[in-house]
Amino acid sequence: xxxxxxxxxxxxxxxxxxxxxxxxxxxxxxxxxxxxxxxxxxxxxxxxxxxxxxxxxxxxxxxxxxxxxxxxxxxxxxxxxxxxxxxxxxxxxxxxxxxxxxxxxxxxxxxxxxxxxxxxxxxxxxxxx
Numbered sequence: 140x141x142x143x144x145x146x147x148x149x150x151x152x153x154x155x156x157x158x159x160x161x162x163x164x165x166x167x168x169x170x171x172x173x174x175x176x177x178x179x180x181x182x183x184x185x186x187x188x189x190x191x192x193x194x195x196x197x198x199x200x201x202x203x204x205x206x207x208x209x210x211x212x213x214x215x216x217x218x219x220x221x222x223x224x225x226x227x228x229x230x231x232x233x234x235x236x237x238x239x240x241x242x243x244x245x246x247x248x249x250x251x252x253x254x255x256x257x258x259x260x261x262x263x264x265x266x267x268x
Contacts, residue, residue: 146261149190151181151207152224153199157246161194164250165257173252178206183244185210190219191266192257197225205231220260224248240264 148170150161158174165172171192175181177199180227185193190268208221220240225232228243235241240263242256 142228145169146191146266147171147173147182147188147196147258148192148194149175149181150194151175151178151199152194152196154196157196157224160228164253168254170257173266181207182210185223191264192261193219193221194253195221195223197223197227208235220257220264220266222256222260224252224253 148165150158150172153157153176155176162172162174173184175184197205212268218240223243224246225231226246228245240260
């Protein structure tokens with residue numbers, strides 16, 4: 140029997156109901172999910188146990204997704220795929236335009252679209268299950 144490690148996704152958002160949604164959706168899809176309600180906690184979680192993909196809100200207390208992106212992209216040579224999910228995509232889209240492993244989605248996200256984007260990013264990064 141092969142021991143295949145599940146793909147780990149770290150989701151950071153200051154809205155706990157959104158994090159609950161990610162846990163339910165992504166766990167059902169077979170992913171291991173960790174969550175953080177602010178940037179510092181997300182960075183600590185990532186440093187302790189790097190995730191295969193990040194889902195980040197842009198505007199959060201104690202720094203947002205942009206801060207997490209800057210810190211974690213410096214931690215790993217092979218950049219981790221990131222999905223920014225935000226109510227204001229125009230705030231982040233110009234900063235990440237052209238970065239192959241980053242996508243920006245507008246809240247509220249459609250479950251199927253989010254799962255498709257995640258699968259696509261994981262496949263391109265070679266991190267898929």
